[in-house]
Amino acid sequence: MKNQKIIIGISSAVLILAFVVGASFYKKNQAKQISFLAQENIEVFIRDHSPTMGSEQPAAVIVEFLDPECESCRRFYPIVKQIIAEHPGKIKLVIRYTPLHKNSKFAVRILEAARQQGKFWETLQLLFEKQPLWGDHHQPRPELIWDFLPQLGLDIEKIKQDMDNPAIEKIMQLDMADAVQLKVRGTPTFFINGKALESFGEEPLRAAVLEAINN
Amino acid sequence: MTDLKNNSSAFGLIFLCWLIATTATVGSLFFSEVMEFLPCMLCWYQRIFMYPLVLIFLCGLLPLDRGVFKFSLPLVVGGLVSALYHNLLHWGIIPESATPCRSGVSCSAVWIDWGGFITIPLLSLLAFSLLLILLIIFYRRFIR
Numbered sequence: 064m065k066n067q068k069i070i071i072g073i074s075s076a077v078l079i080l081a082f083v084v085g086a087s088f089y090k091k092n093q094a095k096q097i098s099f100l101a102q103e104n105i106e107v108f109i110r111d112h113s114p115t116m117g118s119e120q121p122a123a124v125i126v127e128f129l130d131p132e133c134e135s136c137r138r139f140y141p142i143v144k145q146i147i148a149e150h151p152g153k154i155k156l157v158i159r160y161t162p163l164h165k166n167s168k169f170a171v172r173i174l175e176a177a178r179q180q181g182k183f184w185e186t187l188q189l190l191f192e193k194q195p196l197w198g199d200h201h202q203p204r205p206e207l208i209w210d211f212l213p214q215l216g217l218d219i220e221k222i223k224q225d226m227d228n229p230a231i232e233k234i235m236q237l238d239m240a241d242a243v244q245l246k247v248r249g250t251p252t253f254f255i256n257g258k259a260l261e262s263f264g265e266e267p268l269r270a271a272v273l274e275a276i277n278n
Numbered sequence: 279m280t281d282l283k284n285n286s287s288a289f290g291l292i293f294l295c296w297l298i299a300t301t302a303t304v305g306s307l308f309f310s311e312v313m314e315f316l317p318c319m320l321c322w323y324q325r326i327f328m329y330p331l332v333l334i335f336l337c338g339l340l341p342l343d344r345g346v347f348k349f350s351l352p353l354v355v356g357g358l359v360s361a362l363y364h365n366l367l368h369w370g371i372i373p374e375s376a377t378p379c380r381s382g383v384s385c386s387a388v389w390i391d392w393g394g395f396i397t398i399p400l401l402s403l404l405a406f407s408l409l410l411i412l413l414i415i416f417y418r419r420f421i422r
Contacts, residue, residue, distance in 0.1 A: 067289055067293075067339065067340075067342075068340065070293065071293070071296070071336070071339060071340070074297060074300070075300070078300055078301060078304050079304070081304070082304050082307070082308060082312075085308060085312070086308065086311075086312040089312050089313065090312070246314075248314045248316070249314075
């Protein structure tokens with residue numbers, strides 16, 4: 064009986080250890096692959112079409128793969144803006160699209176059309192703010208976007224024309240292809256100077272940005 | 279019925295069952311939590327059948343109890359049925375339209391492909407089949 068307990072104990076320990084070691088090995092290997100990718104092909108992180116804001120000579124580049132309909136992106140957006148505000152002139156934010164939800168593409172098309180009127184960031188802010196209204200996953204009502212969009216002073220008729228531009232579809236396709244290459248499997252996914260976060264969360268994000276700035 | 283407490287081959291059979299269930303559990307968690315594969319609906323059903331087996335076999339081992347057979351069998355059979363269904367889907371014998379997938383991940387999407395034929399549902403089928411075989415051996419030798 065005692066021996067049996069020892070056998071079970073040892074087997075449990077071996078399996079758990081295998082999991083932990085395997086996990087850290089896998090993560091390291093993947094981080095290595097992605098940073099290798101970054102040196103070979105920086106374009107996969109930042110495309111010419113990508114909206115950017117912040118410093119032009121940044122110490123830290125935050126690349127964020129986001130989805131305007133994703134609640135977690137909504138929650139993270141103020142945090143990202145706060146981090147940028149805390150380090151003036153040091154950070155550049157690059158937005159990449161990962162439209163994974165039902166109406167994400169619709170929202171991205173509106174975003175890109177608003178961008179042509181120079182109101183990308185205001186529109187993104189507003190879409191996140193009002194997301195519970197239009198982007199509820201059980202009862203999405205994307206048409207409600209038209210109700211609050213005019214408050215930004217946008218030319219709505221022009222938005223409706225511009226948003227059907229096939230170039231926007233191409234941008235989303237290219238962003239999604241890059242997301243696949245970078246093994247982005249959820250939103251938001253952040254890369255700081257081409258490095259993935261070690262774990263997801265506000266603290267790891269802040270730590271990675273600080274590390275990039277201090278180096 | 280004889281006392282099983284000191285029967286090492288009976289212990290060995292259930293221990294092996296526990297080991298298979300635990301390996302399957304840890305492995306599936308590795309796929310979803312570390313490699314970040316999204317489990318599809320059918321994978322979830324198989325997980326529901328597999329995860330409790332780790333604890334049921336463990337309780338059945340300490341000390342070894344014949345009852346472990348009847349408590350684990352329904353879960354093993356349930357898991358086997360869902361794994362079989364999942365594999366039939368993968369092999370294209372059942373069409374995708376007949377699947378319970380609604381949103382998220384398609385149940386016929388292939389995540390891993392080792393050596394050209396080993397997929398995650400096949401590993402699951404293998405685990406449930408082994409469990410059933412071991413339980414049948416246990417039944418014939420120590421219960422019937």
